[in-house]
Amino acid sequence: HTRWPGLIAAYRDRLAGAAEWEPVTLYEGGTPLVPAPHLSELTGCEVYLKVEGLNPTGSFKDRGMTMAITDAKYRGQRAVLCASTGNTSASAAAYATRAGMSCAVLIPEGKIAMGKLAQAVMLGAKIIQVAGNFDDCLELARKVTSEFPSIGLVNSVNPARIEGQKTAAFEICDVLGKAPDVHALPVGNAGNITAYWRGYSEYHADGVVDSRPRMLGVQAAGAAPLVNGAPVSNPETVATAIRIGAPASWNGAMAAKEESGGAFRAATDAEILSAYRLIAATEGVFVEPASAASVAGLLAARAEGWLDAGLTVVCTVTGNGLKDPDNALAGMPLVQPIPVDPVAVARALELA
Numbered sequence: 001h002t003r004w005p006g007l008i009a010a011y012r013d014r015l016a017g018a019a020e021w022e023p024v025t026l027y028e029g030g031t032p033l034v035p036a037p038h039l040s041e042l043t044g045c046e047v048y049l050k051v052e053g054l055n056p057t058g059s060f061k062d063r064g065m066t067m068a069i070t071d072a073k074y075r076g077q078r079a080v081l082c083a084s085t086g087n088t089s090a091s092a093a094a095y096a097t098r099a100g101m102s103c104a105v106l107i108p109e110g111k112i113a114m115g116k117l118a119q120a121v122m123l124g125a126k127i128i129q130v131a132g133n134f135d136d137c138l139e140l141a142r143k144v145t146s147e148f149p150s151i152g153l154v155n156s157v158n159p160a161r162i163e164g165q166k167t168a169a170f171e172i173c174d175v176l177g178k179a180p181d182v183h184a185l186p187v188g189n190a191g192n193i194t195a196y197w198r199g200y201s202e203y204h205a206d207g208v209v210d211s212r213p214r215m216l217g218v219q220a221a222g223a224a225p226l227v228n229g230a231p232v233s234n235p236e237t238v239a240t241a242i243r244i245g246a247p248a249s250w251n252g253a254m255a256a257k258e259e260s261g262g263a264f265r266a267a268t269d270a271e272i273l274s275a276y277r278l279i280a281a282t283e284g285v286f287v288e289p290a291s292a293a294s295v296a297g298l299l300a301a302r303a304e305g306w307l308d309a310g311l312t313v314v315c316t317v318t319g320n321g322l323k324d325p326d327n328a329l330a331g332m333p334l335v336q337p338i339p340v341d342p343v344a345v346a347r348a349l350e351l352a
């Protein structure tokens with residue numbers, strides 16, 4: 001085995017602009033496609049999880065960020081800015097550090113998971129909390145970077161981001177030897193669904209695979225503009241990563257849905273949290289709440305007969321469960337410590 005070289009090196013000839021680049025990399029990509037036997041049993045499908053929480057900063061954002069920061073480096077930019085519900089800021093901070101650039105992040109007040117904030121702090125980002133939601137932060141970031149063009153905008157409105165993120169679709173096809181029949185993923189700002197669809201479409205156009213999946217985009221019920229067909233002005237959900245009311249890649253998401261014969265669905269917070277616990281408890285994969293929306297959407301779509309048994313399905317689980325310890329521990333009862341005594345342990349285990 002040779003070691004995974006990072007996704008720019010792995011897919012260089014398929015990445016616009018990357019031919020001559022010396023990548024800024026943390027060896028992102030090459031994440032496992034993990035079979036999900038329990039979910040397969042539940043649905044009668046062959047279900048896989050694309051475990052994106054195993055990227056260097058714990059989310060799929062690293063795929064876009066290696067591209068965006070390398071691109072910024074070649075443009076001579078010394079500073080980057082993003083709006084973020086947390087994962088983009090962690091990723092931007094890490095790659096900017098690798099490139100010797102400074103990084104500032106605009107985060108929505110009080111609505112980012114603790115693990116993500118800890119990453120941004122440790123990775124040296126300038127953290128600016130905004131009295132508004134993600135959509136407000138993104139609008140601000142766009143205004144600031146258009147007024148000060150020496151600062152690079154590294155949200156997914158940056159074309160290099162989408163270009164990098166499409167490699168996840170390549171990896172899935174490379175492992176399966178074909179495209180899946182259905183691909184489910186959480187949708188917030190809609191960059192990732194746009195990227196996956198581009199990846200599948202390019203492999204299909206080049207004859208690497210002979211079909212493309214139906215795309216199932218899952219939003220949180222309280223932040224479901226694509227399901228409703230209109231922006232949501234006060235998005236709310238426990239899945240803070242996708243608490244977004246006005247997705248920047250609206251058109252890309254619509255195209256993915258329409259061209260693939262796919263669908264958008266809303267999952268309630270209760271459905272998201274139930275899938276969140278199910279994936280951990282039955283598959284041994286700990287993801288963050290937003291990531292579980294893909295599985296919640298798949299289960300509901302299967303129950304309604306939107307897809308048949310026997311199909312090959314991939315669910316992207318976008319971020320690591322360690323990002324959001326508060327949601328993991330919410331509702332855990334406080335237990336009294338036991339004495340240092342084997343009998344007490346046996347009693348606690350209900351063996352005695």
Ligand code: F0G
Pocket residue numbers: 059061083084085086087088089156186187188189190191192193241242288290291318319
């Ligand atoms: N899952 C996670 C864990 C995310 O962090 C995000 C987006 C998504 C899904 C949705 O992806 O925006 O491409 O549709 N997080 C962004 C951020 C908004 O700032 O980290 P999308």
